[in-house]
Amino acid sequence: MAHRQAQQRRPSIHDVASRAGVSAATVSKVMAGVTTVKPENAQRVFDAVEHLGYRVDPLASDMRRAKRRIIGAIMPEFESEFFGQMVSQLESLAEQRGFTLVAASSRESEARETEILARMHDWRVAGVVLAPVRNEHGPAAAFMKANGMTGVLIDRVLSDDAFDTVSADSASASAEVARELIGKGHRHILVIGLGEQAATVRARLDGFRSTALKLAPDVRIDVVLAETDVEPLRAQLRDYFAKGERPTAVYSLFLKGTLVALSEFRRRGWHCPDDISLVGFDDAEWMQVTWPAIAAVVQPVRQIAGHAMEALFARIEGEEGPPIARLEPCKVLMRESVGSPGNVPHSGGGNRQ
Amino acid sequence: MAHRQAQQRRPSIHDVASRAGVSAATVSKVMAGVTTVKPENAQRVFDAVEHLGYRVDPLASDMRRAKRRIIGAIMPEFESEFFGQMVSQLESLAEQRGFTLVAASSRESEARETEILARMHDWRVAGVVLAPVRNEHGPAAAFMKANGMTGVLIDRVLSDDAFDTVSADSASASAEVARELIGKGHRHILVIGLGEQAATVRARLDGFRSTALKLAPDVRIDVVLAETDVEPLRAQLRDYFAKGERPTAVYSLFLKGTLVALSEFRRRGWHCPDDISLVGFDDAEWMQVTWPAIAAVVQPVRQIAGHAMEALFARIEGEEGPPIARLEPCKVLMRESVGSPGNVPHSGGGNRQ
């Protein structure tokens, strides 16, 4: 069978060398673009490469170097648009520099996070982009420090004393949300979030609260924070409303919270923005096609990915100096889910036209 | 500086060997669990491993084998829930078997798809899970065949003469959608899709059409198919409605189509399900929290991923025999976006309880 031959061993650098009539070392140099090779020999090597369809084996090639051309990426999950885009960006940026990206999901578990990191250390990756499950003080970052790994922390992180960090400017974005809501006349606002991700949640909460209080000292801000999981948050939110609390706006500090809020509104038959307003941190494609379109804070994924990789490669190439904490500006998209309070619907069915 | 030591070279198998007073070969055997090692020596190896914190370098370990313990995954994109979950699943399944998953996104380009595949071939991956941009007859599958790579094709694929395939049973699911819509009394239905993904689109379309016609020979089925991109589809859909066409239900054959349909409905001020019904292929988390909740065909991601990996590892382990085409059953979730035609809303607000 002729097509069986396809399964044969791929040509190695020695096959190329013997066909070109030079040594393997010379072939290696030609492939690396070293200029001290006689043009004639270089040409023979190129011809042999062409004829045999030779390609450098990255695994063998990486064997001899301490830092291999592999970058690790660890994300809490892959299912959301944010991390999906992030992985996609990181992969393309790594590829541009001739690196291979190995991505793994910690599935929101710090234990798994550390395990994955250990495995990446086994691979002697040149660097790691880590979006920690909780924050920069978790066991994963500690592991990286203890093992002298180079890396960059992103997303659920503010700043660190050992690693560069890149994240969205949660505080400023939240301040802008506060400005918008206060400006529309809201004076009783509920903020929901997940306490686990301490650093960012605090930044978002503080940014929101301080600006809101500055603009309207009489504003009432309630906070419903669940510790770790989404379902408890749903329960707490249900309780909160059951007690008769009736804020005019809800600000969700993370995507799943926005979904929870929406589903609770549904349960109670409330409609945005007539009955209650809603803004969420994190944008998603569907938010602009629903009725109403959901207002959201858009994180600059490309910038975060880009600057994370920039910082990472700088460190890989030996850049010294104290860690840098970067904050990327967000965009706030005020869509139809935000209105003015007391703006009682044209009492009828008109709330849908 | 004490913590500088962390950056030191990691211990190799020889370090372990000399500390345990045995040869490297013996250490290798102990690590591999070979039983022909004297218990006493094994114990000394374990002690040395423990003391030095030794871990096998997977890269070096893979050097000597033809098939390395790496699996490649190529998806058209990472941003959607479907492919996000898919990558997550595949990663975890690969890890379970001691393999590392390298994932890359073809970004809906067949050229990129082949490039990525070539790079994975350079890595001598043991196998590839490929979700082709278009279908099983693209250049990527051809490349795999030509190079004797082992792999499994998933998602936008029906069956192949060289590779195992796993995909959702689009035809049956579409038939069920047809049953539901016809059952509710719809007799003028619009189907929208993207022609590019020939195989699956055809299956979904045929499955829907044949069942609908069988149940109601008088049904009118319009089809709006764009060739490659989503925006042309939006334009065509706009034209279609502008001509005065007024189907009572829309069946979207893919996720983005559902978003396009929804946004077109919005533009025209139509509401589901009173003005028009909507079902989409592919489910998403947000679909159950919007008003109305969107009916959708749920693809069994875990089953697809699981069976794809099963098939792949069987082939890696040398299983012979003709390629197997697997179809995984979908679930159809009929949510509020589907109603009966002419069922003019109980003109009031009652449609919200």
Next chain:
DNA sequence: CAAAATGAGTAAATCGATTTTTCGCGGTTG
């Protein structure tokens, strides 16, 4: 013109494992 410097290339060491081959030794067997 001899000595030192430069250029171009190769053989061999190296990376960190795995696998094959060889070896030593105590115990059988003829």
Next chain:
DNA sequence: CAACCGCGAAAAATCGATTTACTCATTTTG
């Protein structure tokens, strides 16, 4: 008692590149 087994372990080859050290020429320099 010599030839033979078989076991456990060590030595050596291997995987496919890169890099170091070294060898010839050729060229420059004192």
